[in-house]
Amino acid sequence: MKMTKRILATATAALTVTAALAGCTGGTSSTTSKAAPSQADANKVYNIGICQLVQHEALDAATKGFKDTLTEKLGADKVKFDEQNAQGDSATCATICNQFVSSNYDLILGNGTAALQAAYTATPSIPILGTSITDYGTALDMAEWTGVSGMNVSGTTDLAPLDKQADMLKELFPDAKTIGILYCSAEANSKYQSDTITPFFESAGYTVKTYSFADSNDVAAVAKTACDESDVLYIPTDxxxxxxxxxIDNTATAAKTPIIAGEEGICKGCGVATLSISYYELGQKTGDMAYDILVNGADITSLKVESAPNVTKKYVKSRCDAYGITIPDDYEAIEE
Structure with a gap:
């Protein structure tokens, strides 16, 4: 793990917290292992910081599911959310999470890998839950990932089975020869998905090539190359x-290159089909974990990372019709 980095960041955060205590309006001090709540907690208002990496349909749904669940379980008058969006910038994630630590919040939600990493770097004590995270071993730089961090970090993963996603592509495009995988090189979990799914595609007989863009400025150019050189594109949860x-949709449509997506939001925006989770349900499960930590005194260091309860085959009818793709009966249409 990046322990040196975390120790230095923790020392900086500790100084910030000390300086800010006089004006602090957050909750009571949190520790990694929270004791079972007392009767006095009946009047407590929980202060939750939410750092969301970027605004898009999937992450928005996860945040909403999280907030709805905690509001329902705690009561609207017993929980306050400080919800902030980093607009895709990792440095902004760090600034937001340091503010949460200075305010001594009861729990931090990191929605998106960079948001989780910023929260983890900012504090070793306040409980941190991640959501919309593909692989926690990659996100936390833990080579031997067992499903439990042993630290003040847990949460939920948005990873749908990659072998089943490869099977879906084969089902819909049995005659394709070349598969292009399009993702952002700055997102470690996207590379993880690309590396993991590639052998499944190759074992199905496809030739696979990856196409990575550094940031939003490179998307159009890289997507055009990928579309021109591929029969089908695959885009992971990115x-x-x-x-x-x-x-991406404009480019793929012009090149007549269909896209299989790793989640419903990307599929709705530019794809033909996906094997997707419900990000709202993922947020709900994360909210259940938060309640267990805050109210029931669950020890986050031993909480196993959870998955979404369901996966569903979905498709975009208008694009499938345009490409002449016949969709099996067990697929569900995405509302357009």
Whole structure:
């Protein structure tokens, strides 16, 4: 793990917290292992910081599910959310999370990998839950990932089974020869998905090539190359791609290159089909975990990372019709 980085960041955050205590309006001090709540907690108002990496349909749904669940369980008058969006910038995630630590919030939600990493770097004590995270081992730089961090970090993963996603592509495009995988190189979890799904595509007989863009400025050019050189594109759960589906859709439509997406939001924006989770349900599950930590005194260091309860085959009818793709009966149409 990046322990040196975390130690230095923690020392800086501690100084910030000390300086800010006089004007602090957050909750009571949190520790990694929270004791079971007392009767006095009946009047407590919980202060929750939410750092969302970027605004797009999937992450928005996860945040809403999280807030709705905690509001329902705690009561609207017993929980306050400080919800901030980093607009896709990792440095802004760090600024937001340091503010949460200075305010001594009861719990931090990191929605998106960079948001989780910023929260983890900012504090070793305040409980941190991640959501919309593909692989926690990659996000936390833990080579031996067992499903439990052993630290003040847990949460939910948005990873749908990659082997089943490869099977879906094969089902819809059995005659394709070349598969292009399009993702943002700045997102470690996107590379993880690309590396993991590639052998599944190759074992199905496809030739696979990856196409990565550094940021939003490169999306159009890289997508055009990928579309021109591929029979079908695959886009994993990638926040930068999700924020630029309009650009990708225009490029793919012009090149007549269909796209299989790793999640419903990207599929709705530029794809033909997806094996997707419900990000709202993912947020709900994360909210349940937060309640367990805050109210029931659950020890976050031993909480296993959870997955979404369901995966569903979905398709975009208008694009499938345009490409002449016949969709099996077990697919659900995405509302357009």
């Amino acid at each position: 926040n930068t791609a999700a924020s630029n589906t309009g650009i």
